[in-house]
Amino acid sequence: MLECQALTRTYSEGPRDLTVLHNLSLSVRAGERVAVVGSSGSGKTTLLNLMGGLDRPTSGSVRVGGESLAGLGEAALGRFRNRYIGFVYQFHHLLAEFTAVENAALPLIIRGQRKREAEKRALALLARVGMEDRADHKPGELSGGERQRVAIARALVTDPSLVLMDEPTGNLDQTTAGTILALMDALAKESACAFVIVTHDPDLAAHQDRVLKLDAGQLLAQD
Numbered sequence: 001m002l003e004c005q006a007l008t009r010t011y012s013e014g015p016r017d018l019t020v021l022h023n024l025s026l027s028v029r030a031g032e033r034v035a036v037v038g039s040s041g042s043g044k045t046t047l048l049n050l051m052g053g054l055d056r057p058t059s060g061s062v063r064v065g066g067e068s069l070a071g072l073g074e075a076a077l078g079r080f081r082n083r084y085i086g087f088v089y090q091f092h093h094l095l096a097e098f099t100a101v102e103n104a105a106l107p108l109i110i111r112g113q114r115k116r117e118a119e120k121r122a123l124a125l126l127a128r129v130g131m132e133d134r135a136d137h138k139p140g141e142l143s144g145g146e147r148q149r150v151a152i153a154r155a156l157v158t159d160p161s162l163v164l165m166d167e168p169t170g171n172l173d174q175t176t177a178g179t180i181l182a183l184m185d186a187l188a189k190e191s192a193c194a195f196v197i198v199t200h201d202p203d204l205a206a207h208q209d210r211v212l213k214l215d216a217g218q219l220l221a222q223d
């Protein structure tokens with residue numbers, strides 16, 4: 001489902017170049033859940049951005065479902081992301097003026113689906129994350145854990161092949177993080193989609209099928 005081949009990412013900072021990822025290769029099968037761990041600055045977010053086509057590698061390639069992201073121009077890449085990839089971030093990035101159901105429906109609206117149909121599907125996803133009763137609430141009226149559940153519903157609403165998560169439990173207390181973790185376990189079991197989860201949370205990492213450790217932009221171990 002995901003194949004990274006010899007990825008290198010170098011940032012040019014004035015006269016100095018900073019190479020953050022060094023010749024990194026990995027693959028993730030359909031339905032597999034992989035945690036990416038490593039100390040701060042080791043390149044985890046950089047890697048996730050390359051996997052999601054939010055950034056382009058200096059060299060190497062990323063394939064999602066067999067499609068090479070390098071072969072897609074910006075507009076096609078945007079459509080590809082919308083169709084095949086779901087994103088969940090540490091800070092949910094929900095739109096403050098929109099209700100939970102409108103936020104969760106957004107990827108489908110962007111794709112051109114009718115509002116009614118998109119919101120019907122979004123409501124089904126909100127029900128899956130236990131948020132159907134709060135569908136008409138705006139993010140400001142929800143707790144941190146509830147917002148993150150809406151963000152997960154939004155990521156899954158398009159039935160993506162790959163879900164990329166950057167610290168999904170990062171700003172939640174331990175109990176709320178535990179609830180999100182249990183929810184992710186349940187969702188992953190019933191889906192063929194691959195998950196890549198960047199995390200500092202050892203509990204969350206231990207729940208995945210595999211743990212990849214990044215150290216200074218290189219893969220140290222695959223447990």
Ligand SMILES: Nc1ncnc2c1ncn2[C@@H]1O[C@H](COP(=O)(O)OP(=O)(O)OP(=O)(O)O)[C@@H](O)[C@H]1O
Nearest residue numbers: 011013018020038039040041042043044045046047
């Ligand atoms: N756009 C950029 N320009 C220059 N340097 C960058 C840029 N983005 C990231 N870096 C640098 O690349 C290195 C890796 O950053 P990255 O965000 O991938 O690390 P991380 O492992 O996700 O860290 P954290 O756990 O703190 O989020 C850091 O040294 C960072 O300062």
